[in-house]
Amino acid sequence: MLNALLHPESVAVVGASRNPGKVGHEVLANLLHCGFGGTIVPLNPAARDVLGLPCYPSLKAYGKPVDLSIVVLPAPAVKRAVQDSVEAGAKAICVISAGFRETGAEGLALEEEILQICRVAGAPLLGPNCLGLLNTQHNLNASFARRMPTPGRISVMSQSGALCTAILDWAAGRHLGLAKLVSMGNKADLNEIDFLAAFAADEETRVIVGYLESIGPGKEFMAAAEAAATVKPVVILKAGTTAAGVRAAASHTGSMAGADEAYGAAFRRVGIIRAESFNALMDYATAFAMQPLPKGNRLAIITNAGGPGIMAADAAQQAGLEVATLQGSTATALREKLPAAASVGNPIDVLGDANPDRYVTAVNAAQEDESVDAIVVILTPQAMTEPAATARAIAGCLRGTKPVVASFMGGEDVMPAREELVALNLPDYGAPEPAVAALKAMCDYAAWRSRPPRIVTRFPVNRRRVERILAKHVRLGHPHVGELHSKEILRAYNFTVPAGRLAVTAEDAVDIAIKIEFPVAMKIVSDEILHKSDLGGVKLNLATPEAVRDTFDLMMLRIRRLAPDAHLEGAYVEKMCPAGREVILGMTRDPQFGPMLMFGLGGIFVEIMKDVAFHLAPITAVEALQMLRSTRSCALLEGARGQAGVDITAVASALQRLSQLVTDFPRILELDINPLIVGPAGVEPVVADARITISGAARP
């Protein structure tokens, strides 16, 4: 679909200029001098030729359609140029010029007009306000970036043009090749969703790298990202995460779930490898581009220096990787070939005077050892060290069955070796810790690739009942669904709620209490009162008819005084909940990624310890259990400290039904079950309190 953009056979430069330094000159010069083999058409009404190429006043004058038209005119002239381009048959448009959305309302309007022109013509639009794009496969440098990278396997999409220049320069400094690089600018039309699809399908691309500040429609993004991650690694740095902060929210879950948690949940779901810094972005990409995925997380460390070996082991353990216990046969083989002073444990210390052969011996042993999944090779430049020869020797013995990464430490002495390493597809890092971090990213991605199939259970539920309740709230203009009705909704999705009924008189209340048996709780019922307890609207453990009668009267009296305008339905008389462990289940609908489930242990664990887990709905049975267990406090549910464990599968099932509910009803914006009371195996968890917020019910 993006063929005309990424693989054009002819490129027009609208605004080609004779003046070096002008963007219209640089773009044309880059096309010419980087060796693009297709047709290049400079357009400029004021010139007959530019840089030796015949120049035309317009594409119409040129007379033939081009694949890609690059516009580098001042903003006010862009619309006309785009219109002319598509009329002359240009199949794709790239607007490098700035002066649009980023400048305010007027610029935005202009940008939208240009987009409209492209949409009508069916021409994809890159930019505006971008650096352009590069494709090393065709020596295409359709940008004003001065550097053309060598061909490689990493393709980059970036929301920051300046970061593209930094990446190009960084890659050049490391002799690292790239496949494609696209500066997305304002993303008026084409965005990360399009390039995820394009790079996923691109045979030259082995790794997709993205720098993103905003992310397009969540659902489409996730679909594109998952499709891409299924065939190749996608490493993304999402900037602006902390600044986004936490949205204002009516629910507990909503107040805990910031945009960053949503990105985290979305990225995990679809297998995106998240880079937490610029260095990590490039470090991970390099490893993925050059080495096979590991089959497990057991690491062998080979080093000519004790200290850095320990650093690597420390980093591995902190990252949750295992420092492999080598097989006995490996130690035997190493002992035969290495000097007596060498350490044949893990780290394998080949000693300070190690020659390339010793490294090869150790790397071969680690490759053969079935208890090793990945290898990091460390070299420090000592008196006898031959860095470049060692690099070649190691590269020469690699079998491609396990990932091998290198850390050649130092500066000038190891620089030639580093260039060799990169050229030989051995990723190299200046220190052991980032080398280990890159392997950790590979392990995580490999684990995602081999995840079990996602089978979402559908539970038989009473969907119609929920529809009716929600419809009524919409009709009445009640965005907040109170406890009583929230529980009815949950009951329709097979949640157990305590027996109870609505009482409209004190006598009613006593009758109900006698029927459901004492002790009971009483709660005021009104969809207009959000914080019942603050107004004295909740009383627990009422044990006698007198207590029930007095409470009803007092409650009505007080609430009428404190909230005179609130519509009161009555008081809900409810059986007291059994004792048990309190957990919170919740959902908040993220504007990008949709329903995000939350789990945490009740009270302090959520509020003080922030020990909660998030997961995007729909959730599978396996994921629900993983989600529960990703909280520290889950150990309490499973029976730590000699306490009886609770029925954790029942909580997982509740999460799945909650997931089904919020997936079935997009109208549900936020939902808290706080707390759900969980007992031992075989006892159904009970919803002690719940609250729902819905859309479309705002008062007129």
Added chain:
Amino acid sequence: MLNALLHPESVAVVGASRNPGKVGHEVLANLLHCGFGGTIVPLNPAARDVLGLPCYPSLKAYGKPVDLSIVVLPAPAVKRAVQDSVEAGAKAICVISAGFRETGAEGLALEEEILQICRVAGAPLLGPNCLGLLNTQHNLNASFARRMPTPGRISVMSQSGALCTAILDWAAGRHLGLAKLVSMGNKADLNEIDFLAAFAADEETRVIVGYLESIGPGKEFMAAAEAAATVKPVVILKAGTTAAGVRAAASHTGSMAGADEAYGAAFRRVGIIRAESFNALMDYATAFAMQPLPKGNRLAIITNAGGPGIMAADAAQQAGLEVATLQGSTATALREKLPAAASVGNPIDVLGDANPDRYVTAVNAAQEDESVDAIVVILTPQAMTEPAATARAIAGCLRGTKPVVASFMGGEDVMPAREELVALNLPDYGAPEPAVAALKAMCDYAAWRSRPPRIVTRFPVNRRRVERILAKHVRLGHPHVGELHSKEILRAYNFTVPAGRLAVTAEDAVDIAIKIEFPVAMKIVSDEILHKSDLGGVKLNLATPEAVRDTFDLMMLRIRRLAPDAHLEGAYVEKMCPAGREVILGMTRDPQFGPMLMFGLGGIFVEIMKDVAFHLAPITAVEALQMLRSTRSCALLEGARGQAGVDITAVASALQRLSQLVTDFPRILELDINPLIVGPAGVEPVVADARITISGAARP
């Protein structure tokens, strides 16, 4: 004290060799070729001259004493050479040769003999098994490292010789100077404690950098480190932290407090900046070497690219730094001088085509703004960017009042600029995140430097009482002090313990219970029974004389059956504790750093959430409050979630008295107060249970 070693006027090389590649040749060549101005004396019985210098069979034959004798002979010949050196008056010895402690018992014995010779002669010994040392001040390269750094302000001590070579090469690659570099090898004599003192006193050294795997005697290390950190930054990478794991321990506190926690507590106490990776070590050192300390943690970000600016802001917020809110006057000043499209907020975006002047405008504004404490300047190499000129311009406008760090992103295009930056004392990082991390390290150190004076309160206590109890336990061979006696000890240090007395008969027990008032608790008393409750030795809430009588008889019967050999003193009858919040106070005596205090909320907060804080005793009132508040769950004590707060200063006071107790009695190895029950302000916390382990009381 280490003058002869670090500033020698004459250096002998014992084992100087004519064969290039041999260590004895390399060391001599380095001395000669790096420009050392003092006397160089090669020693080798088989040569008359080496590298053009007259060679002697021995120092005796040379006839004059030398300051420093460097031994590069094979291990078996080293002892003799050291003996000869000191006899001939050498004032310091450096043994480069390997083959000692690191090879096993025989090597260790040899090493100790050599040490003995040096000790007797009063000559400090560096090594054995090391790279040697360098001092750029005198062009002294007394090592077999091939690189001689340019003079600089960073001095390095390293337990890994290979890491020294990597650091030298790394520094050369960045054109970064060093002051001194010492490879400590096996640390037979001289170790980090000596070099902390030497570098602290050294006027050429502005930053001390250390790579350590083990650390010498804790007390001396801490004293030396604190003295050093008081005058200059000390940045240390401690490797091998995770592998150390958690020691087996009888107490709760002991089982939570691993070696890593102890290093953390010790480093925090004495102001050491801990680097978590090799890159961090060098990154932090560079910032400290070149820039003044910040006065606060408010950061201004200046950038010619939006994306990297956001990355820096993200990193700052994650590190707990503040993205400064610029003063209104700053925005006004910037708006006047920068183009309209520039962003005058923070980050300050000087735009992609920024020239050096624009950077200077922004840096000056940030320097003037009183709400800015530190500045990070980001540059990406775009079409109009002049990296080197910008570097010079920025360096030219610095006032030295606030730290300024740079992140010039990219590779070859920014390389010349990077060299300028380093030469101009502007620390440069390849990406925004490490630049921010370096500033964070500076902020932490500045905060330590301006900490309030440490005044440890001495409480009036009954020290004699504790002495008597401990002495009795030692005499009886009871290493475990049970609850009853532990509480007596704590009572002597003003802890409140519930009223109670030892009962030896059932009638006793009833009488005591009546006197202290029901309900009571009963606990078996025996210093030989560690886990009383497991044997039915604890009963709570006994409300009647009958219950007390029955419980006493049953307890004695059962314990005699279950632990027939245990010496029973009787049963302790104790008033039930009041209700309140449970916290744990504890102490474990770290083999390196002495008594380490622990605090956590009772039960799950310690065991499941691992939400505990450690601090080395003695502790001040300010530190005790900081320690409490460094746990997340402390919010509960202070009255989160609408609960009444407890008397947190009473807990802090308890911690201080615990600190005094364990400082007064080194015999106390481990101590748990678990739980201490804390009530509202004005109510003294009560020790509900306690346990102490002491040394010197093992059974014969």
